[in-house]
Amino acid sequence: MFEAPFSIAIPDTKLALLRQKLELTVLPDELEESGWEYGVPLEDVRRLVEKWKSSFDWRAHEAQINLELPQFTRDIEVAGHGKLNIHYVHKKSAVAGAIPLLFVHGWPGSFLEARKLAPLLTAGTVDAPAFHFVAMSLPGCGFSQGPRMKGFDLDQYAEVGNKLMLALGYDEYVTQGTDLGVPIISRMAKLYAGKHVKAWHTNMPIGAPPEDGTASLTEKDQERLAKNASHMRSGFGYVGIQTTQPQTIGYSLADSPAGLLAWIYEKLVSWADNYPWTDDEVLTWISIYWFSRAGPTASIRVYLEAENRNFNSIFSITQPTPTIPLGISHFPGDSMVFPKSWTRAMGNVVFDGEHDSGGHFAAYERPQELAGDLRKMFGKGGPAYGVVSGKPGYA
Helix, strand or coil: CCCEEECCCCCHHHHHHHHHHHHCCCCCCCCCCCCCCCCCCHHHHHHHHHHHHHCCCHHHHHHHHHHHCCEEEEEEEECCCEEEEEEEEEECCCCCCCEEEEEECCCCCCHHHHCCHHHHHHCCCCCCCCEEEEEECCCCCCCCCCCCCCCCCHHHHHHHHHHHHHHCCCCCEEEEECCCHHHHHHHHHHHCECCCEEEEEECCCCCCCCCCCCCCCCHHHHHHHHHHHHHHHHCCHHHHHHCCCHHHHHHHHHHCHHHHHHHHHHHHHHHCCCCCCCHHHHHHHHHHHHCCCCCHHHHHHHHHHHHHHCCCCCCCCCCCCCCCEEEEEECCECCCCCCHHHHHHHCEEEEEEECCCCECCHHHHCHHHHHHHHHHHHCCCCCCCCCCCCCCCCC
């Protein structure tokens, strides 16, 4: 499992093909004054397609990503699936006792989701713990090789994450995850707890009502559940498609850059908490999917694999719950929000932070707040201080 330095370098032929496809884009019509009610507005897609085609400077963004993020690849042997070449960011702290942390993104995220978080966490002081920061591109996402066979379930994603950290020399470490990263790090907390995974943290807590029905709901709780019901009615269709027939929608995602743009852009806007996305940010984010090593279809197959095999629902609370320390950060603008009394069912919650703003992409939208919560959880006086042997994290 040798490490190889990696820099993003998309061939000119792929850039030319993208421009050609964008030139041939056929956009649908739109009902008058429909806004976002029917999906992404035509005006937004037309503007973004035109910029992507004519003035978006991928080479500049490619160079900036390579400058900011130390990237590598290495082969990881996955039981029953052979070797997969995995892409990851490994940004080491200058602090000798820094805490090893694995960041696990979801869909439609990528390693870019942690772009703002990594420099914050690697910078330690006498008052704030530092972290050695690792963000892997999930198999089938970004520049990681995709699974070649059926049955690549959450256990396999967890296996890749654990083996990557061990290969980097981190026999003990902590995890942070969001979206699909939540069930993945939950599996890691069950499979590798104690010996390797010492604690976990998420900014997308999943909740279920207590079986005894004893939890009372505050007015804020009721607002949260009403928001969830609205999201289930109008924003959950993608889950139905990706958990049942990912290959069918995959043809559109792989062949049409405009189709991929609309499919992901909808989530970027509707799941964030009024984050002021620039067109360049959006197009960089989506370009990672368009230029991904396995193609964008590979990134959504995990929905079917996980839904139909390990879980009744990908994001359900399953028993037994992990017993190692769990930290939670609540951001009110997330796509789904639950009462705190419900999210404690996820595991051994030792840190439960709440914020006034921020949405689904907290590491990107509110990196300072998320980094602050991790420092509180793992810093001096925090409930998970010293969980990693000999790694207090301080300069």
